[in-house]
Amino acid sequence: MIRIAIFGFGTVGRGVAEVLLSKKDELKKILGEFRVVAIADSKSSIYGDFDLREAIEYKIRNGRLPKDDRAADLFDIESFDLLIETTPTNVLNGEPGLGYIREALKRGINVVTSNKGPLVVAFKELKELAEKRGVRLGYEATVGGAMPVIKLVKKDLAGNRVIKILGILNGTCNYILSRMESEKIGYDQAIQEAQQLGIAEADPSYDVDGIDAAAKLVIIANSLLGLNSRLEDVEITGIKEITPEAFEVALEKGFTIRLIAEADEDGKLEVAPRLVKLTNPLAIYGTLNALLVKADLAKEVFVIGRGAGKYETASAIISDVIDIYAR
Amino acid sequence: MIRIAIFGFGTVGRGVAEVLLSKKDELKKILGEFRVVAIADSKSSIYGDFDLREAIEYKIRNGRLPKDDRAADLFDIESFDLLIETTPTNVLNGEPGLGYIREALKRGINVVTSNKGPLVVAFKELKELAEKRGVRLGYEATVGGAMPVIKLVKKDLAGNRVIKILGILNGTCNYILSRMESEKIGYDQAIQEAQQLGIAEADPSYDVDGIDAAAKLVIIANSLLGLNSRLEDVEITGIKEITPEAFEVALEKGFTIRLIAEADEDGKLEVAPRLVKLTNPLAIYGTLNALLVKADLAKEVFVIGRGAGKYETASAIISDVIDIYAR
Numbered sequence: 001m002i003r004i005a006i007f008g009f010g011t012v013g014r015g016v017a018e019v020l021l022s023k024k025d026e027l028k029k030i031l032g033e034f035r036v037v038a039i040a041d042s043k044s045s046i047y048g049d050f051d052l053r054e055a056i057e058y059k060i061r062n063g064r065l066p067k068d069d070r071a072a073d074l075f076d077i078e079s080f081d082l083l084i085e086t087t088p089t090n091v092l093n094g095e096p097g098l099g100y101i102r103e104a105l106k107r108g109i110n111v112v113t114s115n116k117g118p119l120v121v122a123f124k125e126l127k128e129l130a131e132k133r134g135v136r137l138g139y140e141a142t143v144g145g146a147m148p149v150i151k152l153v154k155k156d157l158a159g160n161r162v163i164k165i166l167g168i169l170n171g172t173c174n175y176i177l178s179r180m181e182s183e184k185i186g187y188d189q190a191i192q193e194a195q196q197l198g199i200a201e202a203d204p205s206y207d208v209d210g211i212d213a214a215a216k217l218v219i220i221a222n223s224l225l226g227l228n229s230r231l232e233d234v235e236i237t238g239i240k241e242i243t244p245e246a247f248e249v250a251l252e253k254g255f256t257i258r259l260i261a262e263a264d265e266d267g268k269l270e271v272a273p274r275l276v277k278l279t280n281p282l283a284i285y286g287t288l289n290a291l292l293v294k295a296d297l298a299k300e301v302f303v304i305g306r307g308a309g310k311y312e313t314a315s316a317i318i319s320d321v322i323d324i325y326a327r
Numbered sequence: 328m329i330r331i332a333i334f335g336f337g338t339v340g341r342g343v344a345e346v347l348l349s350k351k352d353e354l355k356k357i358l359g360e361f362r363v364v365a366i367a368d369s370k371s372s373i374y375g376d377f378d379l380r381e382a383i384e385y386k387i388r389n390g391r392l393p394k395d396d397r398a399a400d401l402f403d404i405e406s407f408d409l410l411i412e413t414t415p416t417n418v419l420n421g422e423p424g425l426g427y428i429r430e431a432l433k434r435g436i437n438v439v440t441s442n443k444g445p446l447v448v449a450f451k452e453l454k455e456l457a458e459k460r461g462v463r464l465g466y467e468a469t470v471g472g473a474m475p476v477i478k479l480v481k482k483d484l485a486g487n488r489v490i491k492i493l494g495i496l497n498g499t500c501n502y503i504l505s506r507m508e509s510e511k512i513g514y515d516q517a518i519q520e521a522q523q524l525g526i527a528e529a530d531p532s533y534d535v536d537g538i539d540a541a542a543k544l545v546i547i548a549n550s551l552l553g554l555n556s557r558l559e560d561v562e563i564t565g566i567k568e569i570t571p572e573a574f575e576v577a578l579e580k581g582f583t584i585r586l587i588a589e590a591d592e593d594g595k596l597e598v599a600p601r602l603v604k605l606t607n608p609l610a611i612y613g614t615l616n617a618l619l620v621k622a623d624l625a626k627e628v629f630v631i632g633r634g635a636g637k638y639e640t641a642s643a644i645i646s647d648v649i650d651i652y653a654r
Contacts, residue, residue, distance in 0.1 A: 155646070156479060158645070281608060281611060297638045298632060298639055301630065303631075315487055319484060319487075
């Protein structure tokens with residue numbers, strides 16, 4: 001019996017819980033018996049003998065869970081084998097997720113997370129801690145949502161030496177640039193439209209300044225290129241300065257402009273708008289994410305998928321859980 | 328110690344042997360000790376205590392290997408744990424690979440193959456045989472070369488229900504159609520050019536009539552959609568009838584034409600030229616292959632890569648070997 005705790009019960013945490021319910025029978029065939037024994041959000045929790053569907057409904061109805069115990073307390077209240085950590089991202093100090101993940105790994109609990117912060121801040125520490133304790137840390141959901149990145153390189157391309165990784169890692173930026181290209185509008189109009197559609201935040205700087213893409217790039221570089229890099233190591237240029245005229249000139253020559261994150265084996269780390277040939281598979285449209293892996297045997301593999309979304313992120317989390325527990 | 332036999336020692340078999348040599352140290356860290364103990368091509372072999380590099384050179388120099396024993400005899404001459412099967416494809420009867428794979432699985436030997444034939448003809452039989460004998464059958468290399476297909480769905484998208492798979496599975500056709508699009512030339516001129524470049528065979532019918540794509544589709548459908556289909560179940564239309572005028576009309580409306588293979592969970596199996604929007608990630612150019620997986624959680628994931636080539640195919644084979652043996 002796999003006893004699961006879910007820390008963070010917003011859209012992503014609830015998405016995972018819903019999938020565990022809706023796919024219960026198929027997942028039991030793959031994983032064996034499992035049960036969610038504890039859930040915590042930032043101010044409340046539920047644990048012990050409870051009904052998962054009722055917990056989801058309680059949270060939606062009340063904006064919280066029934067008990068007052070905090071996530072950090074649950075380690076001593078309830079015992080569990082797997083922590084699914086989906087608390088909000090803080091790329092500067094990694095908290096609160098970093099503390100939870102560290103504590104879980106120390107106690108010999110497997111962790112699957114969708115939270116970039118802890119991995120941006122402390123990738124090496126957490127990987128080494130997991131190894132030392134003989135447990136697993138899954139983080140496919142931190143980079144590119146449902147788009148496979150970590151498993152793509154570690155499993156599908158196993159045996160390859162990765163030379164370089166280029167990616168479009170922020171759907172908001174890609175949406176804005178796609179619209180500037182196809183509608184021939186300016187940045188201001190495109191960001192406004194994205195905000196109205198809920199694709200960009202009221203304060204969009206975390207996305208449009210390239211921070212989010214850079215955070216994902218750090219995780220990719222550290223886990224797939226063996227670097228030990230930090231957010232400060234990434235040379236970042238955002239998309240705010242791109243003009244309709246730049247698109248005009250680019251398109252005339254058969255190119256478009258996309259925000260490209262690049263990491264190579266020599267330690268180069270860069271996020272910047274770049275010309276991309278219209279026939280290049282990286283010339284994607286809308287909120288999609290994309291990745292190009294250059295490797296010695298496979299030469300180049302592109303993958304494109306949805307970088308965010310409730311069930312899309314759950315997809316990555318569930319694939320990690322299966323990777324750890326599949327019998 | 329993993330004792331490896333390689334059956335089929337053309338480009339692909341030698342590519343694998345070269346990678347086993349050039350990446351020996353890295354692979355030993357992942358797999359533990361391994362050694363190639365037997366190699367056979369269609370008329371000759373080498374086994375026992377031999378040097379792998381010398382065997383490759385002998386084959387290139389002499390067009391054969393030093394001993395007269397045939398592949399089928401090696402099962403009784405030499406004992407091995409893993410068969411890497413890279414003999415030529417025959418999609419009608421699967422031979423000679425089918426006999427080798429069946430014999431290996433019966434004897435409890437793991438198999439990794441790049442050979443479509445045996446899987447097109449006898450997928451279900453071989454999968455059940457492997458299961459019954461508690462051994463593994465890896466076949467990533469049979470569909471899309473270095474482009475991840477099987478692992479993409481089984482590992483990266485584990486937990487997803489696959490609804491539909493669409494793919495560009497033949498690089499020769501895609502090259503011809505790309506050239507017809509970009510150079511505004513006819514089929515005859517494009518195929519001639521492809522033949523001169525060695526991209527198309529002297530008799531290109533296996534590719535341009537859609538048989539190769541259909542064979543790969545059968546493997547994809549059977550392994551990823553749980554069907555039990557045969558080549559005869561695929562409705563196939565090739566690319567020979569496509570005119571420059573068709574491209575002209577398509578391009579005016581923002582579309583191109585590509586040979587699309589489609590399989591869905593209801594058993595639909597089709598290979599046919601289709602309109603593809605120019606902004607769709609499936610609108611790829613040159614000899615690339617592409618796949619679109621529609622799944623319940625991840626929604627849509629595209630992957631694009633090289634569908635053929637010595638080291639590209641070796642990449643898929645090595646990733647299967649690692650999947651079976653990684654410690």
